Amino acid sequence: MTSTASFWLVKSEPNTYAFADLQRDGRTVWDGVRNNVAALHLKAMKRGDQVLFYHSQIGLEVVGIAAVTREAFLDPSDTAGRFVAVELETVRALPRPVSLAEMKAAPALAEMAMLRLSRLSVSPVRPAEWSKILAMAGDAGG
């Protein structure tokens, strides 16, 4: 069977919700996104899509992999009913984190959406970028 999963990257401040929290919880509702472009990406996520988990503000590195377990639904934290959330589950921590500096220094990642639009909290990752980052992390699964 051919895989049709897509790849994404989400940012979270570890002070607020770290990858370790996702590992503890198993699954979590990814809500609170209040940016239209990010919301479009959330709406495009399909069950089974793979997601890089990035720590913003503190750490500044990709630390783990999550997967989409529930496709976009109205964000329960948005009383205006305008934005959506998805549900994510933990997959695995990376053998070693990949820092923002490393990603910036990698020519293969020069066009990554998260590097070009630094404030975007949910962004697409191309298959080649996904493979590159997992290779940089020493993760054989990419």
Add this chain to the structure above:
DNA sequence: GCCAACGTTGGC
């Protein structure tokens, strides 16, 4: 702590 980038708001 500062600043750049970018989105939103509100006066006109």
Add this chain to the structure above:
DNA sequence: GCCAACGTTGGC
């Protein structure tokens, strides 16, 4: 509908 002011994000 324009655009200046303001707020937020996130890297440095």
